[in-house]
């Protein structure tokens with residue numbers, strides 16, 4: 001670890017995954033298990049985590065688990081320590097747990113801005129602070145940071161979410177440059193839409209100009225992910241391949257690279273085109289709510 005030699009496999013390695021009770025984290029745990037890695041799964045949702053753990057065990061994968069809240073630094077530190085002692089060492093940490101906040105920047109309550117920064121940003125810092133000294137000491141290890149396409153491209157009507165994902169991207173890129181050649185690998189994962197229940201667990205402030213109530217807005221978001229999202233399993237597999245190839249930028253949707261190239265070639269035109277996409281989304285919302 002990292003795995004510059006592509007013939008090295010994941011058998012006997014241990015991967016810790018946060019936010020593994022559902023969605024991308026859960027799928028990533030199975031993807032590592034399929035490769036012969038042991039997995040240490042964590043989440044704030046005790047019931048969901050137990051289900052993931054039981055299913056991993058049923059498949060015969062080596063598994064440990066811990067219920068915790070990633071917004072608490074002591075809990076993240078204890079999580080890394082438990083994984084190291086229970087699994088006899090730790091090779092890969094996937095910082096995946098995350099939430100969404102949608103709505104107009106000026107209307108989203110300050111508590112929701114703070115909440116999303118607490119869940120989506122700080123835990124990446126806590127994981128680095130807890131795992132990096134251990135990886136440095138053993139001269140190997142791998143940190144995977146799950147950001148989003150919204151961490152490369154300013155996402156329409158998701159300012160709070162984009163704020164946090166750009167922060168994660170910046171942290172990961174800086175770490176990758178700093179740690180290059182040290183034996184410690186860094187990846188950042190930037191998917192577009194993925195078919196998970198993230199909107200159910202997220203917070204929404206309805207845009208007063210659209211007039212849709214919160215539950216309809218939530219249902220709309222869920223439907224969009226269901227219709228346009230790729231399965232979380234595809235993201236889990238992309239993460240495992242990215243780690244095996246020691247690749248910094250993991251893009252489960254390859255078109256994100258093209259969008260980023262368009263953006264950097266002509267930032268003004270990106271703003272115009274993304275804004276047009278937002279207008280058509282608003283029209284759809286409006287039609288739904290009868291406005």
Ligand SMILES: NC(=O)c1ccc[n+]([C@@H]2O[C@H](COP(=O)([O-])OP(=O)(O)OC[C@H]3O[C@@H](n4cnc5c(N)ncnc54)[C@H](O)[C@@H]3O)[C@@H](O)[C@H]2O)c1
Nearest residue numbers: 019021022023024044069070096097098148193194196198
């Ligand atoms: N779904 C998408 O379209 C999409 C796209 C790009 C990036 N992402 C990112 O992927 C990651 C996973 O998202 P998902 O779509 O699988 O969502 P999800 O809601 O299905 O899973 C997120 C998991 O994180 C856990 N979690 C939330 N707060 C926590 C906390 N304080 N402590 C510990 N665990 C906590 C939840 O219980 C849940 O199991 C997130 O960082 C998200 O921003 C998602």
